[in-house]
Amino acid sequence: MDDLIRKSDKLAVVAQLAAGVAHEIRNPLTTIKGFLQVFQKEEKYNSFYLNLVMEELERVESIIYEYLTLAKPNFENKFQKIDMVHLVNQLITLTEAQSNMNNVKLDFEYEQVPMIYGLEKQLKQVLINLIRNSIEAIAEKGVITVRIANHPHNQICIQVEDNGCGIPKERIERLGEPFYSTKEKGTGLGLMVCYKIIEHHNGVFNIYSKEGFGTKMEIILPTSVAMETNEALPQ
Structure with missing residues (x-):
């Protein structure tokens, strides 16, 4: 009976994810189909509509990539020592163009912290996601502050804080659930x-987060010292 319940639970999760992916992909595909029908009818291309089609295709690509990453994350590589101050400096440079286009100032405050063990590409993916989320949360001119500081018990703390619109309290608990987002798309x-x-x-x-004041996203990671002394081990 327990095995049947476990299998039933797994099937329910798979069904939820499959339905969510189908729903998320169907929306942009419907938009793309509509614009293509307009092109076919008018027998000419409208550059504005064509740009919208490209945006929707990129959205489909993003959904598929995120789903595949979730289903089979690339965790096969071994952990390497990473200088997080250096890594974040690189990411600030990478995201500056987008922040400037949105009239958002990017600040970086840091202490000298020990190195950590990790997968550089995966951590870059996380931080770029958080910085871009913050940029999108700011309606007009705003500031995003990225901080790195020492944390008790051989850990470091990385924060991405913005002065954007904030998130209602009742929504914060649901963040991280599949297909639940505070963003329209x-x-x-x-x-x-x-x-x-x-x-x-x-x-x-x-x-x-506090609605109307902004959001702070915080990551706490064990340092290389903690890993080497077996205070924390990669899962």
Whole structure:
């Protein structure tokens, strides 16, 4: 009986994910189909509509990528030592163009912290996701502050804080659920992948927010010292 219940629960989760993916992909495909029908009828291309088609195709691509990452994350590589201050500096440079286009200032505050063990590509994916979420949360001119600081018990703390619109209290608890998002075209999968990556790094991911004031996303990770002394081990 227990086996049947477990199988039933797994099937329910699979069904939920499948239905969610189908729903999320169907929406942009419907838009694309509509624009293509307009092109066919008018026998000419409208550059504005064509750009919208490209945006919707990129959205489909993003949904598929996030779903595949969630279903089979690339955790096969061995953990390597990472200088998080150096890594975040790189990411600030990568995301500056988008922040400038949105009139958002990116600040970086940091202490000298020990190195950590981890997968660089996965941690980059998490932090880029968080920074871009913050950029999108700011309606007009705003500031995003990325901080790195030492944390008790041989850990480091990484924060991405914005002065955007904030998140209602009742929604915070649901963040990280599949297909639940505070964004109009969000899937919720990106944040779910972030949770999974941080969990794999034996870390903790917290979100603090106040509606109308902004959001602070916090990651706490064990340092290389903690890993080498077996205080924390990669899962």
